Amino acid sequence: DSGVTQTPKHLITATGQRVTLRCSPRSGDLSVYWYQQSLDQGLQFLIQYYNGEERAKGNILERFSAQQFPDLHSELNLSSLELGDSALYFCASSVSADRSTNEKLFFGSGTQLSVL
């Protein structure tokens, strides 16, 4: 158990809908990362928050947004969903101030999103 909690584990929804994925980082971790894993694109970095503020953006669509709350949990909001958004969405957290190349990321179990 990595200590990173993601809910829900599975989500089935229809095109055009909006969903929210939730992540609780490991105790004491300040950085939260969101990744998308699909068969064709592999693991793609979406966005990172550090202590409530956006730190880095990757391949995140404009229909997607995220935030990190004062208690450090994070939510990823996906709107106007399309079939191609079906994927496994991971949250990861890291131990401290994200200032080194040896910072280990600990991943949650992921949320499997199916858009029908």
Add this chain to the structure above:
Amino acid sequence: AQKITQTQPGMFVQEKEAVTLDCTYDTSDPSYGLFWYKQPSSGEMIFLIYQGSYDQQNATEGRYSLNFQKARKSANLVISASQLGDSAMYFCAMRLYSGAGSYQLTFGKGTKLSVIP
């Protein structure tokens, strides 16, 4: 652009044998970190081992070792004495400074390892 290449989509290994999973990387940055993660069929991503670009010795963690050849830009994962529970996807990843005080972890496409009894 920095990238990670895993050329073996799938590998088979006999139980109790050793196996090497290949990973090559491309960066001009002298400071980077290399990671291996395991993803079993249940889906979670499990950290296995880390190697820093300035580390002189190869990293080891139990049955896992990282064969780091800096000049060749390779970071192969060696699993000794394979077990049935090692059957999973294995991802190589590289962490680099990406600017504005941020570091990013970039993943390869993965290798699916199947351990045969």
